[in-house]
Structures are given as structure tokens and as C-alpha cells.
Amino acid sequence: MAVTKEQVADAMYEMVAEYQGKKKFKASDLTKAMIQKFGEDEVDKKLCKAAIRILMDSGRCVYTYWGGSFIELPPEEGAAGGEGDG
Numbered sequence: 001m002a003v004t005k006e007q008v009a010d011a012m013y014e015m016v017a018e019y020q021g022k023k024k025f026k027a028s029d030l031t032k033a034m035i036q037k038f039g040e041d042e043v044d045k046k047l048c049k050a051a052i053r054i055l056m057d058s059g060r061c062v063y064t065y066w067g068g069s070f071i072e073l074p075p076e077e078g079a080a081g082g083e084g085d086g
Contacts, residue, residue: 008051024070
């Protein structure tokens, strides 16, 4: 059964969400992880690129830049980190 770009996008989103604040993922990191997860015969770079496009267009993930481009969850509104504490 063929893996759809939507399934790959969902798996990428889960991975990014799980490691949010702990690890930053480059597009190539996510591509390699999805090929490893689903297998080379099911997923290729083109499919992963399409899945990343789905995540970006839907707003579920955003690109950030910290010495390189990374894919992360968008910042939450009002979550400036520490404001009003103490």
C-alpha cells in the first residue's frame, strides 16, 4: 500500500511536536527519518518535499533560521516565555 504525502506530513508533524524545544530538525533530517520509518520503496525525497509543503501551507509548521533553516511548530500566541513570572 502506497504511503500518501498526507501520511508523511502527519508523521513529520508528530516528530517535530514530540521534540519541540529539545531538538531542531532540518528538512533533510525529517526526510531521512521518514525514509527510515516507511522504507525506501515507499517514500522518496520528492514525496517528503511535498509533505513539508503541506505542513508549511497549512501553518502546522514554520521555517525558522538559527544558523540554518529548521522546521518547527509555530510559536503560540502570547507565549513569550517568562513574562509575568515572579
